[in-house]
Amino acid sequence: MSRGTVARLVSGVVLATAAGVVPALGQAPTTPASVLEQRLAAAEAASDWNAALAAALLLDEHAEQQHVESLYRVAQLHARLGNRDAACEYLERVSQAGLFDVSRVRRDEAFAAMRDDERFKAATRKIWFRGYLWLLERPERDSYQQPERVMATLAFRPGERVADVGAGSGYFARRVAKAVGPTGIVWAIDIGPEVLAYLDQRARAEGLTNIKTQQVERDDPRLPTGGVDTILMVDTLHYIKDRGRYAKTLRAGLAPGGRVVVIDFIFKPIEERPWGPPPEQKMSREEVDAAMAEAGLVPVRVHEFLTEQFFVEYRAREEVR
Numbered sequence: 634m635s636r637g638t639v640a641r642l643v644s645g646v647v648l649a650t651a652a653g654v655v656p657a658l659g660q661a662p663t664t665p666a667s668v669l670e671q672r673l674a675a676a677e678a679a680s681d682w683n684a685a686l687a688a689a690l691l692l693d694e695h696a697e698q699q700h701v702e703s704l705y706r707v708a709q710l711h712a713r714l715g716n717r718d719a720a721c722e723y724l725e726r727v728s729q730a731g732l733f734d735v736s737r738v739r740r741d742e743a744f745a746a747m748r749d750d751e752r753f754k755a756a757t758r759k760i761w762f763r764g765y766l767w768l769l770e771r772p773e774r775d776s777y778q779q780p781e782r783v784m785a786t787l788a789f790r791p792g793e794r795v796a797d798v799g800a801g802s803g804y805f806a807r808r809v810a811k812a813v814g815p816t817g818i819v820w821a822i823d824i825g826p827e828v829l830a831y832l833d834q835r836a837r838a839e840g841l842t843n844i845k846t847q848q849v850e851r852d853d854p855r856l857p858t859g860g861v862d863t864i865l866m867v868d869t870l871h872y873i874k875d876r877g878r879y880a881k882t883l884r885a886g887l888a889p890g891g892r893v894v895v896i897d898f899i900f901k902p903i904e905e906r907p908w909g910p911p912p913e914q915k916m917s918r919e920e921v922d923a924a925m926a927e928a929g930l931v932p933v934r935v936h937e938f939l940t941e942q943f944f945v946e947y948r949a950r951e952e953v954r
């Protein structure tokens with residue numbers, strides 16, 4: 634915030650205090666929230682951002698806890714006033730208070746002038762990440778994902794070496810780590826540093842010492858050659874553009890008798906399922922079969938119980954009689 638802005642704000646606040654609007658430090662605000670809402674709306678309509686900010690800050694004090702909407706308004710007004718540090722600081726607080734919808738922030742005109750600002754990008758990335766984490770870990774996911782049934786179907790053995798490619802927050806990697814036990818290993822592979830840091834921390838907290846996180850580039854999961862018994866890809870293959878070439882890198886990582894397991898979204902129009910991969914990333918099971926075939930991998934078991942995803946196990950053609 635510039636000195637001029639601070640001075641204007643402070644003088645506004647001093648005037649407001651004299652008028653009995655702003656409480657002394659440590660006191661509860663005395664102006665009713667409804668009055669402040671009116672004042673804020675009038676100031677916004679007149680593009681008087683300083684007055685709007687003063688009202689929004691008072692409204693935020695009214696909120697019993699860190700309230701997403703009141704904090705968001707303060708962030709917007711700081712942005713309109715060109716107080717970029719303060720805007721980012723408030724965006725961070727909004728994120729901690731539970732704002733997950735990063736597209737709202739990215740589309741919002743109030744932040745238009747800040748879109749190329751590195752601090753803004755970092756703040757919005759944090760909001761995006763919290764939302765992403767919620768999507769992966771939300772308890773409601775279990776109802777369509779059926780993780781326990783998936784795990785029972787895959788019947789991992791103690792000591793098994795597993796690569797979870799596109800492991801994300803570890804929704805499956807953590808379960809697999811428990812199933813393969815201390816003599817097994819799970820390489821949790823991903824391109825995202827934030828999810829891997831989260832997974833590392835969570836694995837440590839849960840005492841899962843057999844999870845090894847590995848950050849990779851998009852086109853190469855860097856699997857140990859011939860060293861993996863099961864390669865698991867859940868909701869990840871649709872991100873890969875050249876799937877035939879990628880399947881060959883998977884094949885190179887498979888140990889004799891190993892398998893590649895793919896679980897990914899069944900094609901559904903956006904009106905029917907507004908979440909999941911965007912239309913340009915959606916792929917059919919037949920496309921996956923074709924990509925795997927390029928690497929000499931064929932479907933050996935197809936499981937039909939998931940309602941949103943197909944679930945297929947592939948093995949090397951020459952190992953299948």
Ligand SMILES: C[S@@+](CC[C@H](N)C(=O)[O-])C[C@H]1O[C@@H](n2cnc3c(N)ncnc32)[C@H](O)[C@@H]1O
Binds near residue numbers: 800823869
């Ligand atoms: C939708 S999430 C699924 C995460 C996890 N498999 C699950 O089921 O919860 C997809 C993950 O794949 C990762 N990802 C995308 N493209 C990738 C690539 N080319 N190589 C490795 N990981 C990738 C993303 O960063 C993200 O964490």
